[in-house]
Amino acid sequence: MAKAAQAVKEEPAQQQDNKKQAQSVEFSEAVEAEVAGAGGSIDILLDMTVPVTVTIGQTEIPVQRLLRLGPGSVLKLDKSIDEPVDLYLRSTRFATGSVVVVDGCLAVKIKQILGLGDSAEVPHQE
Numbered sequence: 001m002a003k004a005a006q007a008v009k010e011e012p013a014q015q016q017d018n019k020k021q022a023q024s025v026e027f028s029e030a031v032e033a034e035v036a037g038a039g040g041s042i043d044i045l046l047d048m049t050v051p052v053t054v055t056i057g058q059t060e061i062p063v064q065r066l067l068r069l070g071p072g073s074v075l076k077l078d079k080s081i082d083e084p085v086d087l088y089l090r091s092t093r094f095a096t097g098s099v100v101v102v103d104g105c106l107a108v109k110i111k112q113i114l115g116l117g118d119s120a121e122v123p124h125q126e
Helices: 038-046 063-068
Strands: 003-010 020-027 052-055 085-089 092-102 105-113
Touching: 085 105
Parallel strands: none
Antiparallel strands: 003 020, 052 085, 085 092, 092 105
């Protein structure tokens, strides 16, 4: 079933009264397409990889001190050793955990998966 709509057509600008004329336009009806099952469309997402960032702490230092940093310099962070680290997916915190060692590499043991109300944006320093 086609639907009619009104289109506005301006007459040439030479006419002093600038009258507008309405014309009928016919639109064809859209046909609803078949949608693939949810299992088929989610499989592509299950094979994707996403970057996860782990933040162990932060600090702020003056630029003058930053320029003097070199090998052996130590920056004290704002978290104690007992506090959990934060895990971010893009810029949203989604979990907390603790740093562990697995096969000689640093790793994170998940302590808590956060709900939507618990998540937070990555704090950025200025």
